[in-house]
Amino acid sequence: MKKVQLSLLSLALLAFVGCKNETKKAEEEAKEVVEEVVEEVKKEVKTVTIPLEAKSESSVTGNVSFSEKEGVVHMVAKMSGLTAGTHAIHLHEKADCSSADAKSSGGHWNPTFKDHGAWGAETGYHKGDIGNFEVGEDGTGRVEFSTNEWCIGCGDNNKDIMGKAVVVHQGADDFTSQPSGAAGARVSCAGIIE
Ligand SMILES: [Cu+2]
Ligand SMILES: [Zn+2]
Structure with missing residues (x-):
């Protein structure tokens, strides 16, 4: 049971590392969009x-x-x-x-x-x-x-x-x-x- 959990964990880690760069980029883009929206809302309301x-x-x-x-x-x-x-x-x-x-x-x-x-x-x-x-x-x-x-x-x-x-x-x-x-x-x- 432990072994299964461990290999699942390493798979997840591999996937995480592999995606990290793309995730980071997406995160940054999302952050920019959110900031723009907040600025618009501040202006409008x-x-x-x-x-x-x-x-x-x-x-x-x-x-x-x-x-x-x-x-x-x-x-x-x-x-x-x-x-x-x-x-x-x-x-x-x-x-x-x-x-x-x-x-x-x-x-x-x-x-x-x-x-x-x-x-x-x-x-x-x-x-x-x-x-x-x-x-x-x-x-x-x-x-x-x-x-x-x-x-x-x-x-x-x-x-x-x-x-x-x-x-x-x-x-x-x-x-x-x-x-x-x-x-x-x-x-x-x-x-x-x-
Ligand atoms: Cu009155
Ligand atoms: Zn009156």
Whole structure:
């Protein structure tokens, strides 16, 4: 039995030595390809992930990640500690969550000076008017949102979300009350900073 194992091992060794040069070349080529792809991905995809901080005596925490590819920003917000029901989520104008009620983040981010409304509404909407989401008994929430009206760090004041804040509200956005949809207390906040 041992003998069989040994001869198998030497066969494998022979094969290994024989192929070594070619393997090495293939390995190097593969490495180059991987490096090129990584460089391309770095160029194409910008990402920022930020933690949500509980505010207004809530226990709502979580995180929000933004990624930009080919001119479209995709947002994924994951939250827990919410009350069951409908909650609003917006981008507010300042990445400052320092006050206990998160009002330090200012009003809705509205670089184009439009009325507050539902995203895409003909009557107007703020660039921060993401909308509402539903939460069940387990208190967790997940929001996915994509738009080509935002960018990550492009420097265009009408699009750039860097330096703004994600704010989650205790209540629902009615999409009509001005200037912010009467969504109630700010229960969680995250500054969009790197
Ligand atoms: Cu808000
Ligand atoms: Zn608004």
